[in-house]
Every structure is written in structure tokens, then in C-alpha cells.
Amino acid sequence: MNNAMNNAIVQVRGAVKTFAGVATAVDHVSLDIFEGEFFALLGPSGCGKTTFMRMLAGLEIPDRGEILIDGRDMTGVPPNRRPVNMVFQSYAVFPHMSVLANIAYGLKVTGVGAADIRRRVDEALQLVQLGGLEQRMPAQLSGGQLQRVALARALVKRPRVLLLDEPLSALDAKLREAMQLELVKLQHAVGITFIIVTHDQQEALSMADRIAVMEKGKVRQVAPPAELYEYPRSYFVADFIGKMNLFHGRASGDGAVAVEQLGEIKIPGNSSAGRVGIAVRPEKVKLFRDAPRPGFTAFKSTVDNIAYHGSESYVFATTESGAAIAATVQNESRDSKLPAVGDSIWCGWRAEDTLVLEE
Amino acid sequence: MDNWRKNPRVFWILSAPPALWLLGFFLLPLALIWAYSFGHKEGIIGIAISWTPDNYLRALDPLYLQIFLKSFWFAGMTTAVCLIVALPVSLAITFAPARWKALLLVLVILPFWTNLLIRTYALIAVLRTRGFLNAGLESVWDSVDGVARAVGLDGLGAFTPPQLLYNNFAVVFGLVYVHLPFMVLPLYAALDRMDRSHLEASLDLGAGQFRTFFSITVPLAMPGILSGVVITFIPALGSFLTPDLLGGTESQMIANVIERQFKSANDWPFGSALSFILMYITFFALALRAFFSRGRSAMDT
Known part of the structure; x- marks a missing residue:
């Protein structure tokens, strides 16, 4: 988009993290994340995405490899001295502090002056639309409000990078x-x-500008959403x-x-x-009464089942050769x-909609 | 069994033995002692219950008030030292690798497997004038003395073992030793239950380890700290064996006075009154704790 986008704010080189007795959680991951980007780490549970994020926050120490944030090597830098802040999956809002005290905590412990704290906390409250709830205790808040507190508490620190661990799952x-x-919207604003x-x-x-798909500790593909959807590289x-x-x-x-079945x-x-994988998206599959014109990869099939979903329907068919196809x-x-x-x-x-994948 | 109203017979059969036990061997004797506390001696072994407040008034004598205060002081010191020692210990167990935790907890309760009397005599062997502690001090003293002489200094002179036994220090030392597990276990339970992400969030927000400990860990562990304080303070306040064996004439606690009333002084009514005063104080401490924890839970909801 612009110059800022080309400025890598997070650079990870060959990061490895193994937990005793468990498989490698993060396996030689190298990744550049650019300034101002909304970046997503996507993968099934246990793929190492959370461990990777915790390494950025300094809550896990990589066994090997290096992490640079804002050009600075983070080796040996404890979590409280990193220019990143995290929104925890459980929100981790301190239950014994008011909303105000929670948001002010990160400023107070780093010695920001009282007037400055008040101003920045007010800004943060406005930003996440929590105005008027400053004096509430966390137990009096809903899940959505708790999340806003966690967001405000991290953003008020003005980090270079904001880490969000499954922020919406609860x-x-x-x-x-x-x-x-x-x-x-918030990301664009700040x-x-x-x-x-x-x-x-x-x-x-x-949500994301770019997505890294992880599996078994490895990054399988990094791409913008549309590219990831239309041009997946691996099975x-x-x-x-x-x-x-x-x-x-x-x-x-x-x-x-030569495709099986x-x-x-x-x-x-x-x-x-x-060996390769062959794939086609169901919405690219068209149904014809008779054999279609050339340029289409088509198979004579029998309809097995139809699932109605309102705006669309899924048609499940079996080819004469016995392969299942969904459209x-x-x-x-x-x-x-x-x-x-x-x-x-x-x-x-259409033949050009066929995807050829690494097995 | 989820609702005993549905099956009252099972409930009564199961609860009758313990209820009878409590009634016959706890509540009735307690009521008897309570009645005695309002009585006076009649002859050598007789007690007449005359509903006189004399025994309670006598307990207000400065002599006894001083012993009550001393007991509070000992129990308070014991609780404070236990808390200071137990916090790092329970933190270490909480953050120990999972396979070490069980072993470490066993080590904490290991002293319970030995009789209290034997443990206390063992402490005498440690603390007495020619005990293990003084022997250790002496060998350190001697080597320092040797080094000093070797480099041409005057040296320290002969070692005079400090008096470690039969004084207030020995009593508090013994009480801490006996009561430490009572503090470690509730603290560990509270710390282990704590959501670790709160500590990580504190670090992430820029707080150092010490700041995190005092601003987050201690407040979140407060219910466990309160429990530990109460269940350390109450038995320490009523301690009898430790001051009896380790203390000197100046370090008598109220339980020793109570014992004397029932035995050598043969004044059961006065001993009963002292016992009940101790119990009222205990109830007050428990009520105080309930008050504080209600305050906390009201804050949480």
C-alpha cells in the first residue's frame, strides 16, 4: 500500500520452541510482519500459533532463532520491557481493581504522571466506548465489556504491536x-x-490484511485473504x-x-x-443437464443429497467413477x-479453476 | 443423596453416629465447662455452680491479662513469621514443575508424621546450650577465629554459646516450626488456583516481578492468606506443649495457666473461665475473618 507497509516491525528468523516431552510447538518459523498491518495467525488448536505469539510477548523464550521488534533484538528482553502489549484470551482483567485502575495499571507501574494517566485513560475509554464504567469492578461487567477493558488496558500503553490471543472466542x-x-475500525484509528x-x-x-496458516508448528502459507482462498498452495x-x-x-x-477416482x-x-493434490471450490462447480462445452472439466454424476441453506444450497453428487463432488x-x-x-x-x-496442491 | 429430604431415613442413619459422638463427647463436656466457669470450689473436689461472675472478674487481673497479651504476642509473631516464610515456599511449590509438586507438598506435611512431643524434644536437642545449633555456630566461630589469627589479628576469643532455649525466642521458634504447614497449605491452594494470565498480564503491561508480586499476586491470594493467618493464629494462641517444654518462667502462655488450674491449682471453675475467654477470642477472630471475606465476595459480585 505505502512505504510504511514495507517496514517490517516484527522479524522472526528460524524460531524454534520445544516443550519437554511434547512435540515441537514452533518449528523453524521465519516471518516478517509489517508496520500498520492487521496480521492473523490461523491454525487448528495445537498448531503453535499461541506459543508463537507468546514468544513475541516474551512470555516464552525460543530455544533457537531470533526475534526483532522495531529493529531491536528481543533476546533476553523480559516481557515488561518489550514494545508490545497483549490482549489475553481470558482477558486477564485484574478482578481486584476497578476498570479505571485496570487501564491505568500499565501506566502507573512505568511511572507516568497522574495527570497524563488520567488523560490517556480517558482517551482509551472513549476509544473502546467504555465511558461511564470507570468505577465498575470487573465482576460487574459482561464478557464484551471485559474484552474492551483488556483492549483499552493494552492500547493505553501505545505499543508498537498489539497482540490479540483468540480475542473473540469467548x-x-x-x-x-x-x-x-x-x-x-479500531486498528485503522490507532x-x-x-x-x-x-x-x-x-x-x-x-479481518486480516495478511494471514499465516500454521500447522504442526510450521507456517504453511502467508498470503492476503483472497489469495489464500483462491490459491492455496498445499493440501x-x-x-x-x-x-x-x-x-x-x-x-x-x-x-x-491422473486423479484417484x-x-x-x-x-x-x-x-x-x-504426487499432487487436486482441488476445486464448490462454488466453482456448475451443474449441467448435458455434457458441457469444451474448456470444462466435467463428470457425469448422480445427485445424492441436497442441503438447503437459505441463500445457497449444497448439492452432493457422486461421479460414475465413484468420486464425491459438492457444488x-x-x-x-x-x-x-x-x-x-x-x-x-x-x-x-472451468479447467482454470482447478487447483494443483503440494501433497 | 442429592437431597436428604427425599430420603430422610438414609440421612438419619448416616448422620446419627457422628451427631451422637459430637453431642456426647464435645458439646456436653463443653456445656459442663461453661457451667463450671460460673461456679466456685466447694471442699477439695466439689464444684457448686452458683452463676457467679467472679471467675471472669478474676481473669481481668493484670497478672492474667498480661499472660493473655503475651499469648497474643507469641501467636501474632508466630503467624507473621510463618507468613513471611510460607509465601516464598508456597510460591516455589506453585511454580515448580508438575512432577515435583507432590513431593514438595509431602515434604511440607512430613513433620506431621512424627508425634508433636518427639518433635519438640528434637527441638530441645537443636537449641540447648550444647545443641546442634550452637555446635554449628561454634565451628563457624572457631574457623573465623583461626583465619583472624592466621592473618595476625587478635582473634575472637573463646566461644560462649548464646542461650537459645527456655526463653521467648525458643517458644516462637518452636511455634513457627509446628505451625508452618498450616500456613503453607492454604497459601499454596490459593496460589495454585490463581489464573496465571493475571501475572503475565501484569508483566506484559510493564510491571516488574516485585511490583507484580505485591500488586497482583498478594491481593489475588488474599483469601488463602486470611485462611492461613486464622488457622495458624488460633492454634498458636492456645499452644500449651511448646511453651511448656521450650519456654522459661517468663514465657508462659494462657494455656499453661489453664492447665495449672485444672491440675496443680485444682481450681476448675477459674480454669473453665479462662478457657472460655480464650474461646470467645477465637470466635471473635473467626467472625473478623468472615466479615473480611464477605467484604471481598461482595466486591466480586
């Missing part, structure tokens, strides 16, 4: 959606780099992000792949010979015609 669905939007850990791909896709990422029709196959090296198909571009059909008008269970149809997609 909120109900409706509040979660509202907070997603609010967090993005201009601080946000790094969020989440296992919820929808959350990551809708794991394709499977993890969104819905996907996935197959295993063997590439011949001359633009064709489907037979040979043409692929866009080329792929070196060897998403938009219910564009009230009298949209769907095939019936047992109907014989063709499932097909």
Missing part, C-alpha cells in the same frame, strides 16, 4: 461479528500493528480454509494429472511429475430450479 456469535468489524491468533478462518479472512491449507472438493493424484509432468484431467499451467448453488431467485435427488447430471468446472 463472545457469542452476534457480538463476535460486531467486534470483528470494530477491531478493524494505526498500530495488530497480530491476532485465531482458529476461526472466517474471522481471519474477514492442508486448501482443506483448512473454506469448503473444498479434494482429491489425490499423480502429475505426469506434461499438463495432466476421477481419471485423467488437464491442469492449468504445469506441474512437475509426482454450491446460489438461490438467486425464489423459483431457482435445483436438481432432485437421484437425478443424473453433469458436474463441471
